[in-house]
Amino acid sequence: MEAPKQQDTSYTQPNILDEWFVPKKANKDDAEAVVRPSVSYWKDAWHRLLKNKLAMLGLVCLVLLVLMAAFGPIIAPDSAKTTVLQNQNQPPSFEHWFGTDELGRDVFTRTWEGARISLFVGVMAALIDFIIGVTYGGIAGYKGGRTDHYMMRFVEILYGLPYLLVVILISVVLEPGLFSIIIALSITGWVGMARMVRGQVLQIKNYEFVLASQTFGTKTSRIIRKNLLPNTMGPIIVQMTLTVPSAIFAEAFLSFLGIGIQPPYASWGSMANDALPVILSGDWWRLFFPAFFISLTMFSFNVLGDGLQDALDPKLRR
Amino acid sequence: MATYLIKRFFAMIVTLWLIITLTFFLMHALPGSPFNDERNTSEAVQKNLIAHFNLDQPVSVQYIEYLKSIVQFDFGPSIKKSSQTVNDLLGRGFPVSFELGMVTLVVAILSGILLGVLAALKHNGVIDYLAMTIAVLGISVPNFVLATLLIQQVAVNWELLPVATWKSWRHMVLPTLALATGPMAIIARLTRSSMLEVLTQDYILTAKAKGLTPFKIVFKHALKNALLPVVTVLGALAAGILTGTFVIEKIFAIPGMGKYFVDSINNRDYPVIMGTTIFYSALLIFLLFLVDVAYGILDPRIKLHKKEGR
Numbered sequence: 001m002e003a004p005k006q007q008d009t010s011y012t013q014p015n016i017l018d019e020w021f022v023p024k025k026a027n028k029d030d031a032e033a034v035v036r037p038s039v040s041y042w043k044d045a046w047h048r049l050l051k052n053k054l055a056m057l058g059l060v061c062l063v064l065l066v067l068m069a070a071f072g073p074i075i076a077p078d079s080a081k082t083t084v085l086q087n088q089n090q091p092p093s094f095e096h097w098f099g100t101d102e103l104g105r106d107v108f109t110r111t112w113e114g115a116r117i118s119l120f121v122g123v124m125a126a127l128i129d130f131i132i133g134v135t136y137g138g139i140a141g142y143k144g145g146r147t148d149h150y151m152m153r154f155v156e157i158l159y160g161l162p163y164l165l166v167v168i169l170i171s172v173v174l175e176p177g178l179f180s181i182i183i184a185l186s187i188t189g190w191v192g193m194a195r196m197v198r199g200q201v202l203q204i205k206n207y208e209f210v211l212a213s214q215t216f217g218t219k220t221s222r223i224i225r226k227n228l229l230p231n232t233m234g235p236i237i238v239q240m241t242l243t244v245p246s247a248i249f250a251e252a253f254l255s256f257l258g259i260g261i262q263p264p265y266a267s268w269g270s271m272a273n274d275a276l277p278v279i280l281s282g283d284w285w286r287l288f289f290p291a292f293f294i295s296l297t298m299f300s301f302n303v304l305g306d307g308l309q310d311a312l313d314p315k316l317r318r
Numbered sequence: 319m320a321t322y323l324i325k326r327f328f329a330m331i332v333t334l335w336l337i338i339t340l341t342f343f344l345m346h347a348l349p350g351s352p353f354n355d356e357r358n359t360s361e362a363v364q365k366n367l368i369a370h371f372n373l374d375q376p377v378s379v380q381y382i383e384y385l386k387s388i389v390q391f392d393f394g395p396s397i398k399k400s401s402q403t404v405n406d407l408l409g410r411g412f413p414v415s416f417e418l419g420m421v422t423l424v425v426a427i428l429s430g431i432l433l434g435v436l437a438a439l440k441h442n443g444v445i446d447y448l449a450m451t452i453a454v455l456g457i458s459v460p461n462f463v464l465a466t467l468l469i470q471q472v473a474v475n476w477e478l479l480p481v482a483t484w485k486s487w488r489h490m491v492l493p494t495l496a497l498a499t500g501p502m503a504i505i506a507r508l509t510r511s512s513m514l515e516v517l518t519q520d521y522i523l524t525a526k527a528k529g530l531t532p533f534k535i536v537f538k539h540a541l542k543n544a545l546l547p548v549v550t551v552l553g554a555l556a557a558g559i560l561t562g563t564f565v566i567e568k569i570f571a572i573p574g575m576g577k578y579f580v581d582s583i584n585n586r587d588y589p590v591i592m593g594t595t596i597f598y599s600a601l602l603i604f605l606l607f608l609v610d611v612a613y614g615i616l617d618p619r620i621k622l623h624k625k626e627g628r
Contacts, residue, residue: 160333162602164561173344249460256462257580279470291463299458
């Protein structure tokens, strides 16, 4: 097709021929066909998440942190418990990237050993919250009525308990160690998840597709698993992503108070606690590395959680 | 309103009773005796000690006795510091912790709101990004990390402010800063997002059309409504500040309740652990109650006496 000549001062009609236009043959079957592949909820959410730069930064940092937690102690020169007395309190050097502590242990190795513990505690706490909270909230929300009333009264009482105080109390009673911390964190931690799931289920169970399922005679457990939970997965994932940093913070807090991870094991919180007496003498690396990585982990989970919230809940978007 | 208050009050009592019971039985389920330490006391002394603290009675009797004394605000004696009672510790530590907590709360609320408002007014501007960076950092950096970093930089390297104890305002600056940053960040984020929403409302347009000064529009018309979400998180923030005082008082050697609490945990001084836990819980539950009531008064759309349901 030739473009009309623009040099002319008077605009001339381009030569449009009628035979260029052929009416499309209407076909009843084709008219309703979907041309492009449909974008699922998860794909849509993923695209939205990809556009969120801060959340992607968080995701990248988390992947790096997990890789370092997995491989850091392997590539490091010494094991976390090796004490080399000649190497006490060395500043960061080519040999000891993050320096050494007062027992001559390599801070680089201990930092990544600590990362393993912190991430493990965070993920386990979130998983346990997920299992208990979703089951409890799902049953309460779906059963409704009196069951719901009593189940939620119990949750309300637990919700009124100050979280960190309960965690401290349980940690004092149990033998200090990794599993005690996880138990202490999850003993009341699931309550928030249960409340959220219950609220969601209360809404969704009134939709027609649930009614349809019920008329088919589907078992309750199957309705909860197949109809209700998949539709609450978005908020559940957001809640889990935000549980992880708060569990990591709580673990660091406990270890900092001396009732968390016990030596010879290291956690970021206990390393920061150990560094407290020596910062006055200028051994900055003892505090800096654990402090930096706790903050980076909390930052990454928080921004990723925020990003997921925006991505998974289009209704909340502004 | 009255029925709601009464209901909430009873729920509060039940929660508190649960906490007392939980702490009591947890502490009594522990193996060993608090008198089994490195000092070798004779059997007669041990027996006397056990009788003195009523530990020879059956647990049920001890429990009833403990409930009775709690109702009379008597938290019992300290096992490790023989001449002191838990009440003495609370009486000495609480005013200090209360001062720290209150100053922190005020600083966090004022600076958080200011930061949030500025960020919302200059939406997507430099101040907005700066404020939100501070907010994200404030949420990410744990208070004990911030406290130690502040000591290292401000107190040790620059020698600007003193590090320990609680004597003048100069001693208060660093602990308050360390404790207030987290809550401030949360308030700033909340204020910003609810301000952004409120600023698009029609009544703000009306206020602008009437030719009010921007100052009046922001502080009289917008902020009043934007602050409601902030009120809802005040209870949780107070809880965060309260538990934050444990580590902050430990780091800065402030003779407050939090320090005694941490000491009692490390010494396994059970009556002190029980007493302070119960006291803290009571305080927090009461604060949550106050926040709920305040929210009901501030937001007329919320009807407190309506049956709960969502």
